[in-house]
Amino acid sequence: MVDPVLEDRNPWGDKTSYDKWVESEEVPVIKGYYVEDLAAVGVGPWKRKGGLGAIIRMEGAEETNDCYVCEIPPGASLKPQKHVFEELIYVVKGRGATTIWNDGEKPQTFEWQEGSLFSPPLNTRHQHFNGQGNQPARYLAVTSAPTVINLFHNVDFVLNNPFQFKDRYSGESDYFLGSRNKLYTGVEHFQETNFVPDIRSARLFPYGPRGAGGYNSKFQLSDNTMVAHVSEFPVGTYKKGHRHGAGAHVVIIGGVGYSLMWLQGQPRMKIDWRVNSMFVPPENWFHQHFNTGAAPAKYLALRWGSKKFKMGKAWGTREDVKKGGDQIEYPDEDPEIRALFERELAKNGLTCKMPPRAP
Template sequence: MMEDKIVGELSGRVTSYDRYVQSEGIPTHGAYYVEDLCNLNLGPWGRKGGNGCFINLIGSEQSTDCYVCEIGPGRSLKPEKHLYEEFIFILKGRGATSIWNEGGPKQTFEWQERSLFAIPLNAWHVHYNGQGDRPVKFVAATNAPIVLNLYHTVDFIFNNSYVFKDRYDGEQDYFNGAGKLYSLAGKSTRSWETNFVPDVGVFSLFEVKERGGGGRSIAFEMADSTMAAHISEFAVGCYKKAHRHGPGANVIIVDGEGYSVMWPEAGQRVVVPWRGGSLFVPPGRWFHQHFNTGARPARYVALKFTGSRKFPIGIKYLSSESARKGPDQIEYEDEDPGIRVLYESEMKKKGMAVNMPPY
């Protein structure tokens, strides 16, 4: 027989991941975008041994999160391992990372500004600042929200002895930047399987016509992860076609200047101004469109919830039913004419020429 005495109130709004973030005691930044990842309020982060902040933008929807971490001059962070995947992009400075499996040999590789690498699942790792006179700053995208919410025992995530040898078994060439090139069925995109990209800013790209804007890109498979990454670049005087997918694609501007527009199927547009060091995450199923207003090609790197061959179903996985009612890409001739009017007026203000095909 059920007792009718109420013993407490349940809140469906605070997740295990939220409680973990609160317990870490560092600032959290939200909203739709971060204008400058290097200019965020950070706090001392006991677990890491540096300064840091969480970034939980609206478009992440607790699929991925980001954090920024600062390593003081001549300092290192504390060693750690964890059961969530992590992609790291270096914002400022140079240094090194040591990686090892529990009881296995240690290996160390060096990185610099704009390097990208992935931490093999549950491998021990420690980051060092290689400069004695200035801090290092990096941003990491992880799938910690999914993992914390699934297991909701923080100790299990950070103190688990399982070694995923199928992902990383101490291979001494793991972080040397070598890789294998793949084509993707039905697409002109190419995929590079590697664990370390020395400089995202100069990495070679392949022409991709489908999304317009004179676009070039390359996808990455890293550390046998379910998370994925890609670099995309588009031309001066151009903007890309609008498209949409699920949440958790963290877009970090590597170089350039411009803005993106994001909107739900029926709702207000959000305009995101960006330049090198900006971050934004299009919310799930919101259309988004990228506009270059700078004098150089605009290049970004996207660190994504899924999309690797280990989770090829892509970030459409969390799509709503409404996706089936319409296309996930809007061709230029089908777009709201106000899109081009706004772009032309923004370019005129800067004295820049528009180089888009006529409708």
């Protein structure tokens, strides 16, 4: 009888199943808190996709979700894919088409362009085509791959799974045509839709709770657990600081400005942004968005938080931190936040349009 050998270290190493899968994809990997320009991210050949790409692992995603950019060369198409993780797709540049089908059902094809937002329903087969012969098409995809791959740690189950989620998609011929879109109104506005032709010009509605005279709309696509929202706020204004869970990929789709991100009691990180910049506030970090340009600022957030398929902690993103919520009201913010904003506006020859701070 031999005693088992005991070692004082973890014999399995520190990598997650998702870490290992990312390595096996053999594409460039980008890490950090923000990306300056999604259109300029360097991409390399991606064998599984049949195009070019890079996986972008933002700190603030905290491996709950993740994203990548993928480029389809001029006149080319990608290989068909199928996976048991959700995927929200935003077209960064170019135009083309996507064909979607379940085995045994009639495929259907829809066309997209720069600014389009859609999501291949969970585990459907889908193939993307570049519609232009003279320039590449590029999209950003935010996926729930980290959670799914880490949970099942079996890539074959995730990528070669015959199960059809008929509750999400069963070949309806009008699925991507918008004929069954629904709008839910209230303090917040939700649009249930499976294809948005150009999210940059999607209909928005006044949204009071975050301040700044902003406009907003949420988008529930393809019966996902992940959702999207668009927020717009006027020249010379900034929004209230607030905090929530990980994984909100904020993509700038209009204007210029900056955001502050900080964990309570810690130094603030400043992120300067413009169209196609992206950042992800880490879980429980306050963050606050500032418009320093001469046009309204607008961003698209690709994130967790479906109201239709709820999951996890409900954050008090509309409630005052003084009352146990997760939003800082303007009178309670550090005066340096307003002072910095005024200095940044002055660099662009603009003035602050916010109500004066109480003395």
